[in-house]
Structure formats: C-alpha cells, structure tokens
Amino acid sequence: MDSVDRLFALVDEKYREQKDVAAEIGVLPQLVSAWRKRTSKSYTKYLPQISAALNTTAEYILTGEEESPPP
16 A cells, blocks of 8 residues: 555545545545546645644654654
C-alpha cells in the first residue's frame, strides 16, 4: 500500500464523497480526483490540512507508520 492508497482508505472511511474532503481542506474536488487518479502528487503540499481533517499524521499517510514518541 502506498501513500495514495492510505490517503484514500482514510478518506473513504470518513467522507461520503470526494467533494466533502475537498471542502474540508480547501481545495477543488477536481484536485482530489487528480490525486486519486495519480495524475497529481500535489497532495503533499496539503498534508497538514489533510492530516488534520483525517485525524492522522502526515507520517502515517506517507509511510504507513505512526510517529515515534519522543525519547
């Protein structure tokens, strides 16, 4: 599973339609569609907003791993 797969697994769990997540993070629905189709990787610019909307971390979306707690 790559970052796009993880991103949209979370999106599909939380949002009924792509336009809903687009509105939540402040982008056009067409941009979210381009991310899903893998024609754009610009989602990396929006990772803080996406992570907040999906209640996760950018690290999880990118790597599949949770952030390690500080020592």
